[in-house]
Amino acid sequence: MSLRGRRGYLLLGISTCFLLGIFWLVVSTIQTNQAIQQQELDRSVVTIATNEERALVFYKDDCSDCQKIFPELYKENLAHDNLLFINLNQPKNKGYIAKYQLETVPTIVTPKGRYAGTDTEKIQQLLK
Numbered sequence: 001m002s003l004r005g006r007r008g009y010l011l012l013g014i015s016t017c018f019l020l021g022i023f024w025l026v027v028s029t030i031q032t033n034q035a036i037q038q039q040e041l042d043r044s045v046v047t048i049a050t051n052e053e054r055a056l057v058f059y060k061d062d063c064s065d066c067q068k069i070f071p072e073l074y075k076e077n078l079a080h081d082n083l084l085f086i087n088l089n090q091p092k093n094k095g096y097i098a099k100y101q102l103e104t105v106p107t108i109v110t111p112k113g114r115y116a117g118t119d120t121e122k123i124q125q126l127l128k
Contacts (some may be wrong), residue, residue, distance in 0.1 A: 018023075031121045042085070044090065046085075047082065053111075054082050055085045055126070055127055056086060056109040057073055058100065058105055058106065058108075059086070060089045063113060065118050069118050082127065083127075104116045106125060110126055
């Protein structure tokens, strides 16, 4: 086989690998976004254990500020399993508003403190 033919096969192989990589990236991004949306819309009743060690994330699925930070929080939880998501649009979860003296969403409550807002640097500091 000539040098020209080998280059052609090499370029074809590299191109194929590149296209497969792009395809994998697109598919995994779509799947991740679907999982985030499914978690965000989850209106399950949440029971908080008295010895709960995870950070409590109070949010509403129709809150634009909550939607803004939710993907980052979801990925944080995938990596560390350190968050408990509580959708306050579930009527049975609304009792937590008084119990935790919530004034706005999103609010994150940890044993170290709390933060209400969308500043991702402040959220990361709280979760450390």
